[in-house]
Amino acid sequence: MRSALVWFRRDLRNFDHAALHHALRQAERVWCVFIFDRDILDSLPRQDRRVEFIWQAASELDAALDAQSRRVGGQGSGLIVLHDRAVDAIPRLARELGVDQVLANRDYEPAAIERDSRVAQALAEQGIGFADYKDQVIFERDEVLTQGGTPFSVFTPYRNAWMKKLEAFHVLAYPVDKYASRLAPKPAGALVPDLASLGFEPSNLAELKMPTGMSGARQLLEDFRRRIDRYKRSRDFPALKGVSYLSPHLRFGTVSIRELAGLAWQHGGEGAESWLNELVWRDFYHMILWHHPRVVGQAFKPAFDKVRWDDAPALFEAWCAGRTGYPIVDAAMAQLNQTGFMHNRLRMIVASFLTKDLGIDWRLGERYFATHLLDFDLAANNGGWQWAASTGCDAQPWFRIFNPVTQSERFDPDGRFIRRYLPQLARVPDKFIHAPWKMGGIDQSAAQLKIGVDYPAPIVDHAVARERTLNRFGVTKE
Incomplete structure (x- = not known):
């Protein structure tokens, strides 16, 4: 050419x-x-x-x-x-x-x-x-198939086949520098338009000190490289600096997926292996979207399209605004609304709460995430929501329902994350931080908090909601 x-x-x-x-x-x-x-x-x-x-x-x-x-x-x-x-x-x-x-x-x-x-x-x-x-992926479309030549629908055998292919494939880069003399000058006057000319205003990225561009990706990667051995042990705890924070950079390609997979593969150890597993999930969901584009609006498992979700706009609005009365859910939604980021463990918790506790269609939650997540990726977002709602491939079984209180106790045991995003709960004792509605009048006064005024009472009873969910999903067995 x-x-x-x-x-x-x-x-x-x-x-x-x-x-x-x-x-x-x-x-x-x-x-x-x-x-x-x-x-x-x-x-x-x-x-x-x-x-x-x-x-x-x-x-x-x-x-x-x-x-x-x-x-x-x-x-x-x-x-x-x-x-x-x-x-x-x-x-x-x-x-x-x-x-x-x-x-x-x-x-x-x-x-x-x-x-x-x-x-x-x-x-x-x-x-x-x-x-x-x-x-943008390591393996795409038909590159990882079952022995029968069909797409996988269960993650673990897909991962095993993916790993075997990686061993033979090796992760090779596409060099650019050695050919850079062929880059042509831009046409005269071709400047990068400013945000205003695009019709946009600055957001709070600067206030959040969000590293952007290739240099920001490099900064985050070098920081994570020093922490990668702790990844498996710390990744589920939102109050800890356990994850890589590279997801927006993967989404917009300011970092190379081949470099990340190569780093994890070469580094080895349980932390790097656990992180590589997350990159495999990313490929898996892209493969699912490619082979089954209907998942954009429908359940991966057609039987679950029979599920009848509740029409509950007030409950949905409370979930969006972080006013459910369940601190771990509300703190997670506050993190999303304030920063455009939500910790992966929290994504599972709030998605389970919306679909299993409130009985609201997963598609509404998926759209809300699509609007607010800085790292929004259709394949991963859809896959994650269908996993939590039990409608997707290799999903959480519908009869396994996250308890938001026990999830909070397990993954934010001292309430550090909750207090960071819900300052009105700052004085709530540790024994009540996961369920503040259990405080009596004296404890509420000591915490300078009145349930139903300063912080909402729970908008749903989890035990009652669990039974409704079991009945709701029972139609899929008919």
């Missing part, structure tokens, strides 16, 4: 990048573009942490591509950043630049697949090629 255009999406980095690697190897000149896609952005609120996170990452990538080109004697480069509909902008830009081919890294979400098909068709009509590559 004489020239090519690399379309960046959820892969905002200039290293170990499959599409960029292939473009630079095959073409004499390579431009890079990112689209703030109006088909996605126009429906978002004016303050959205994800848009600001992406904007920070794109700005850093623009500077990094320019520096990368100049280091090897190039004329400088950068990232062409547009605010437009991708289905219109990519064919138009490819035509204006006169490229032979557009290259991108593959996306597995149904809407993205349909978008890419439309772009490829428009390019073909102009005589321009389109190619996509695996980049």
